[in-house]
Amino acid sequence: MLxxxxxxxxxxxxxxxxxxxxxxxxVLVHDRASVSPQLLQMLKNDLIKVISxxxxxxxxxxxxxxxxxxxxxxxxxxxxxxxxxxxxxNPA
Amino acid sequence: xxxxxxxxxxxxxxxxxxxxxxxxxxLAGFGHKVVLVDADIGxxxxxxxxxxxxxxxxxxxxxxxxxxxxxxxxxxDKRYDNLxxxxxxxxxxxxxxxxxxxxxxxxxxxEEFEWVIVDCPAGIEQGFRNAVAGAHKAxxxxxxxxxxxxxxxxxxxxxxxxxxxxxxxxxxxxxxPRMVRYGDMMSIEDVIDILAIELLGVIPEDEQVVVATNRGxxxxxxxxxxxxxxxxxxxxxxxxxxxxxxxxxxxxxxVEKLRRLMGFK
Numbered sequence: 001m002l003x004x005x006x007x008x009x010x011x012x013x014x015x016x017x018x019x020x021x022x023x024x025x026x027v028l029v030h031d032r033a034s035v036s037p038q039l040l041q042m043l044k045n046d047l048i049k050v051i052s053x054x055x056x057x058x059x060x061x062x063x064x065x066x067x068x069x070x071x072x073x074x075x076x077x078x079x080x081x082x083x084x085x086x087x088x089x090n091p092a
Numbered sequence: 093x094x095x096x097x098x099x100x101x102x103x104x105x106x107x108x109x110x111x112x113x114x115x116x117x118x119l120a121g122f123g124h125k126v127v128l129v130d131a132d133i134g135x136x137x138x139x140x141x142x143x144x145x146x147x148x149x150x151x152x153x154x155x156x157x158x159x160x161x162x163x164x165x166x167x168x169d170k171r172y173d174n175l176x177x178x179x180x181x182x183x184x185x186x187x188x189x190x191x192x193x194x195x196x197x198x199x200x201x202x203e204e205f206e207w208v209i210v211d212c213p214a215g216i217e218q219g220f221r222n223a224v225a226g227a228h229k230a231x232x233x234x235x236x237x238x239x240x241x242x243x244x245x246x247x248x249x250x251x252x253x254x255x256x257x258x259x260x261x262x263x264x265x266x267x268x269p270r271m272v273r274y275g276d277m278m279s280i281e282d283v284i285d286i287l288a289i290e291l292l293g294v295i296p297e298d299e300q301v302v303v304a305t306n307r308g309x310x311x312x313x314x315x316x317x318x319x320x321x322x323x324x325x326x327x328x329x330x331x332x333x334x335x336x337x338x339x340x341x342x343x344x345x346x347v348e349k350l351r352r353l354m355g356f357k
Contacts, residue, residue, distance in 0.1 A: 015276070016275070017275050017278045018275070020238050020278055021286070023238055024238050024241055024242060028242065031245060031246060032245070
C-alpha cells in the first residue's frame with residue numbers, strides 16, 4: 001500500500017538522469033574526438049610547437065590519444081625527448 | 093527564394109516525420125505557402141502521417157528522373173490549399189537520387205514556396221546526405237535519452253563539418269515534466285548544455301499525437317492539444333516571432349492536481 005501511494009505521488013525517483021548525463025559526457029568526449037581526427041592532429045601540431053621551445057623532441061614517434069578509465073577521460077601523450085635546450089627561448 | 097529547412101536526428105523514431113507534418117501544417121495555418129518533402133526514399137511515411145496516402149500518383153524519384161513534371165507530383169493537403177507534399181518513392185532505394193539532384197529540386201521548390209521542409213531519413217548515410225544537400229538550415233530533433241542525444245551530437249558535428257550548416261536549431265521532443273521534476277529524465281537545460289546549440293522548442297509527451305496520427309491528422313489542428321500548441325509555437329519562432337517556452341509543469345491530470353493539493357512537489 002505504501003509503495004502504491006509512493007508510486008501514485010511519483011516519489012519513486014532514483015535520480016537516474018545524473019547517470020545518463022555522466023554516461024553521455026564520457027561517450028561524447030570520444031565521439032567528438034574520433035569524428036574529427038583533424039582535431040587531434042591540430043592539437044598535436046600545437047603541442048609540438050610549444051614543447052619544441054624547451055626541448056628537441058622526436059615528432060615521428062610522438063603518440064597522443066584519449067584514454068578512458070571508469071569515470072574519467074584523459075589525454076595521454078607520449079613524447080620522446082631527444083635533448084633539452086640549454087635556455088628556453090623567449091616565447092614569441 | 094523560400095527557406096529550405098531539413099529536419100534531422102540521426103536516430104530513428106524520435107519524431108522527425110511527426111515534427112515535419114506538424115510544423116508544416118502550422119506554417120500553412122498561418123497562411124504561408126509550404127511544401128513538405130519526404131526524403132526517406134524506400135520507406136515513405138510522411139504521406140500516411142498527413143493522411144494523404146491515397147492520393148499519390150507520382151513521387152520524388154519520378155520528378156528527378158523526368159518521368160513527370162514537379163507540379164504533377166505535388167499533392168495538395170486535405171485541409172490547407174497552401175500546403176503540399178512531395179512524397180518519397182516506395183519501391184526505389186536511396187541511391188536513386190544524388191545530392192546534386194536534391195539540391196536542384198530544393199532550389200526549384202524554393203522558387204515557388206515560402207517554406208520547403210525536408211523530412212530526413214534516420215542514419216547518416218546517403219539518404220541523410222541527400223536530404224541535407226539542398227537545405228539552408230537544419231532542425232535537429234532529439235528526445236531526452238542517452239542514445240538520441242548522442243546521435244544528435246553526431247549529426248550536429250556532421251552538419252557543421254561537411255555541410256557548412258553551423259547553426260542548427262534543436263527541438264527536444266517527448267519531454268515528461270513529471271520525470272524531469274523527479275530527476276529521472278534529463279531536463280531542457282541538461283540537453284542544451286550537452287549539445288550546445290540553440291533551442292527552437294520543446295514538445296511534451298502527448299498521447300494525442302498517437303490519436304491524431306491514427307487518423308492521418310496533425311495535433312496542431314487540435315486547439316486543446318499541448319503538443320499541438322508546442323508545434324504552433326515552433327512554427328511562430330521559425331517565422332521570427334519571439335514566443336516564450338510554454339510552462340510544461342501545467343499538467344491537467346487528476347493525480348497531478350491531487351498531488352499539488354497535498355503539497356507534494
